[in-house]
Amino acid sequence: MSLVKGNCIVAQSGGPTAVINSSVYGVLKRFLEVSEGGKVYAGANGIQGIIEGKIxxxxxxxxxxxxxxxxxxxAALGSNRYKLKDPKTMPEEYENIFSTFEKLDIKYFFYVGGNDSMDAASKLNEYAQANGHDVKIFGVPKTIDNDLVGTDHCPGFASAAKYICNTAIECWMDVNCYKDEGIIIIEVMGRDTGWLAASSGIIQKAVPDVNQLIYLPEAPFTESKFIEDVKKAREKNGKILIIASEGLKDENGEYINIDSNCYSSDAFGHKQLGGIGRYLQEVIKENIHNRVKMIELNITQRCARHCASKTDIDEAIMVGEAAVDYAIKGISGYMVGIKRTTDKGYKAVADLVPLNEVCNMVKKVPVEWINIEKATVNQEMIDYIEPLIVDQVDSFQSNGLVKYVNLTKKFVNLD
Amino acid sequence: MSLVKGNCIVAQSGGPTAVINSSVYGVLKRFLEVSEGGKVYAGANGIQGIIEGKIxxxxxxxxxxxxxxxxxxxAALGSNRYKLKDPKTMPEEYENIFSTFEKLDIKYFFYVGGNDSMDAASKLNEYAQANGHDVKIFGVPKTIDNDLVGTDHCPGFASAAKYICNTAIECWMDVNCYKDEGIIIIEVMGRDTGWLAASSGIIQKAVPDVNQLIYLPEAPFTESKFIEDVKKAREKNGKILIIASEGLKDENGEYINIDSNCYSSDAFGHKQLGGIGRYLQEVIKENIHNRVKMIELNITQRCARHCASKTDIDEAIMVGEAAVDYAIKGISGYMVGIKRTTDKGYKAVADLVPLNEVCNMVKKVPVEWINIEKATVNQEMIDYIEPLIVDQVDSFQSNGLVKYVNLTKKFVNLD
Structure with a gap:
């Protein structure tokens, strides 16, 4: 195989995960293997760094x-939430980016991120093609929300799910060691999709006696049904584990209790009751029982590398490598998807997904995978998550703390 | 060595930990080794189960x-928060317990727990001696709060500390990957002592660029000093990691903001702002900056076996074994302490601590280990925690979830 000419650049975007750096590692290692002495540049803080020349x-x-x-x-390269302007109204931003690419002889751009990043990559690809820039552009998926279409699942999701499941089991065992009643609510991320909350259904397999209720945005929420669910669960057992997505919605698709929860940005205390978890806690206290704890996992679930899934790490590296393999063949404008094959047990292979089919779309948990009546998930959801959370790697340093190094960033001079 | 006659009983009490079952394992294995076919009974839900005959x-x-x-x-045996009555006012409870011990030929009682459990064990020991019951009684320490006197540290503490430190590093790396400012407050357990919060000081060694402030009950808290600290830290870096014990106190030893935080049991929302973390969040929002996240780890930190310290597990087993070794020599009325030796690196050995010197005492973080002015800890605290959190064991099942089994409890018939 002849070696590849030119350089590449990689950048990270959106909320960080436990494995987004693993994808960068995949890009870096594979490109160095196939390149004729080319460089692997990184944009600090995503596309924003590239625009600002922080490379x-x-x-x-x-x-x-x-x-x-x-x-x-x-995100060791630094992340950002910068939204690229429309190339029609703000072509300067694009000209700037491609001029930088030209200066640095960059022929490949790999953007690791979620929906917004795929949208940015898609716009850049269209601009490149319309303006004759020979730069291959690839999206590398990353999101704990698992809401990208065209891929079986997204790197980052499984590790977050694994952390949530283990934390939920440990909290269940905590409340369950007492004779007294006790209800625990765990609020997990997911504003529009409930993949993380739904994943916790696998707990039922590991801990058969768990008395669990699951609520997610895909299942319209009503307070009366919730109260009824909790009362029914309480007849079975005075201990209950409730897992709720932050973005629960009513039958009209409106966020529940939007005035008093975290969506409000009021800075003066009284309205800031916290998110959906705090709201559910109040509902239970007022209607059912006073012994109810609420745990909002908040950002702990995003980067919980200490509980990462090896499968997730391996796949994060794999999609990074595959992006390089595809791009050096001359393909551009795609995201690397993950295709699940189950012929001989679980296996994940890379797949090509057109960027313009990914961006601004949201993949929801299929309603057939949810049992709304019983506030739980069906076997399909358990089968889906099961192979994704297995195996560990040692993410610890010898001192028992997660590995960390402050990368030595030698910035290029673009003048 | 001649084998030991008679049976023993073990029970668990107080808040559960990641390793309290390891101590039970230590008692069980060692007693079976040294016993002449004797039984190891367990009291379900601590002393309460023994009183109720649930053995x-x-x-x-x-x-x-x-x-x-x-x-x-x-706590696989079940825990409890039952407080034994005074033997003078309620001798029936004690008569009941020792009558059960006699029926089951129980010659040794091992109580795994914190301050209250040591108090219970101490009372039982005094009663046994005063009333001629030949039962050796031993306390086995357990508490994530690490506040028992007479021991260098307590099993359960190091695993909780390790979980907190790793979570804090991950949250710091999360907030630190953006260009924007961001403050994170992590509220950890500790109503009267700040061992867990203080332990997080070790982060500074693993992540030298961390911009961290630590607040604990041993350092009198004032709102004005806190605001000043945060402002000063913000001059260094717009990202700040704040670790606070739940039980911060003012110069008079009164809990901070006691009306509006979690110590209030008001069930109607408005006053229930959460704990100290939420209070600190409001202080920052009102006085400094609006981008401040608050994470109350709540019970996730108690049983986080998925991030347990191997040192902690080994020592939890060791104190269980040592309790058996001491008791069968005829010693009674002691807790097994942990003595730290540092001649050739860190080593922990078992030690005898009289129960009546332990109960109702609280070991605080030494003030010399804290830097109140800079809201951080000194090297002594870092040296103290460092060897305790090292090494991992695989606590996972093949499905990636923490190990769990519902113990087959064959209850004895006492009639």
Whole structure:
């Protein structure tokens, strides 16, 4: 195989995950393998860094720092929530980016992120094609929300799910060691989709006596049904584990209790009761029982590398590598999807998904996978999550703390 | 060595931990080794179960269930918060207990727990001696609060600390991957002592760029100093990690903001702002900056076996074994303490601590280990925690979830 000419650049975007650096590691290692001495640049803080010329040489990191990308949680390159303007109204931004690419002889751009990042990559791809820039552009999926279409699942999701499931089991065992009644509500992320909450259904397999209720945005929420569910669960057992997505919605698709929960940005205390978990806690206290604890996992669930899934890490690396493999064949404008094959047990393979079919779409938990009546999930959902959360890697340093290094960023001079 | 006659009983009490079952495992395994075919009974839900005659045969569990005790978080025997009455006013309770012990030929009682459990064990020991009951009584320490006197540290503490430190690092890396400012407050347990909060000081060693402030009950809290601290930290870096014990106190030893935080049991929403974390969040929002997240770890930190310290597990087993070793020598009325030796690196050995010197005492973080001015801890605190959180064991089942089994409890018939 002849070696590839030119350089590449990789950047990260959106909320960080336990494995987003693993995808960067995949891009870096594979590109160095196939390249004729080319460079792997990184944009600091995503596309925003590229626009601002904050670009550093990832391949110049010493090998121990490169290896660290495989283990380190969060976004080591820096992330951003910058939204690219429309190329028609703001072509300067695009001209700026491609001019930088030209200066640095960048022929490949890999953007690791979620919906917004795929949208940015799609716009850049269209601009490149319309303006004759020979840069191959690829999206590398990442999101704990697991809501990208065209892929069986998204790197980052499984590790977050694994952390949530283990935390939920541990909390259940905590409340369950007492004779007294006790209800625990765990609020997990998911504003529009309930993949993380739904994943917790697998607890029922590991802990058959768990008395669990699951609420997610895909199942319209009513307070009266919720009260009824809790009362019914309480007849079975005075201990109940409730897992709720932050974005519960009513039958009209409106967020529940939007005035008093975290969607309000009021800074003066009284309205800031917290999110949906706090609301559900109040509903139970007022209607059922006073012993109810609420745990909002908040950002702990995003980068919980200490409880990451090896499958997730391996796949995060795989999609990074596959993006390089596809791009150097001359393909552009795609996201690397994950296709699940189950012929001989679970296997994940890379797949091509057109970027313009991904961006601004949301993949929801199929309603057939949910049992709304019983506030739980069906076997399909359990079968789906089961192979994704298995196996561990040692993400710890010798001192018992997760691996960390402050990357030596040698910024390039673009003048 | 001649084998020991008679049976023993073990029970668990107080808040569960990641390793309290490991101590039961230590008692069980060692007693079966040294006993002449004696039984190891367990009291379900602590002393309360013993009073109610809810006692089962732990040695009758099959070996896979016995092994599971080594790995499973929370209190597998069941816990309780029952407080033994004074033997002078309520001798019936004590007569009941010792009559049960006699029926079951129980010569040794091992109580795994914190301050209250040591108090119960102490009372039982005094009663036994005053009334001629030949039962050796031992306390086995357990508490994530680490506040028992007479021992260098308490099993359960190190695993909780390790979980908190890793979670805090991951949250710091999360907030730190953005360019925007961001403050994170993590509220950890500790109503009267700040061992868990103080432990997080070790983060500074693993992540040198962390911009961290630590608040604990041992350091009198004032709102004005807090605001000043945060403002000063913000001059260094717009990202700040704040770790606060739930039980912060003012210069008069009164809990901070006691009206509006979680100590209030008001069930009608408006006053229930949550705990100290929520209060600190409001202080920052009103005085400094609006981008501040608050994470109350709540019970997730108690049984986080998925992030347990191997040192902690090993020591939890060791104190269980040592209790048996001491008791069969005829010693009674002691807790097994942990003595730290540092001649050739860190080593922990068992120690005898009289129960009546332990109960109702609280060991605080030494003020010399805290830097109140800078809201951080000194090197002594870091040296103290460092060897306790190292090494992992695989606490997971093949499905990626923490090990769990519902113990087969064959209750004895006392009639």
């Amino acid at each position: 550093f040489d990832l391949g110049a990191l010493d090998s121990s720092e490169q290896e660290m990308l495989k283990y380190m949680p969060s | 089962f045969d732990l040695g009758a569990l099959d070996s896979s269930e016995q092994e599971m005790l080594k790995y499973m978080p929370s």
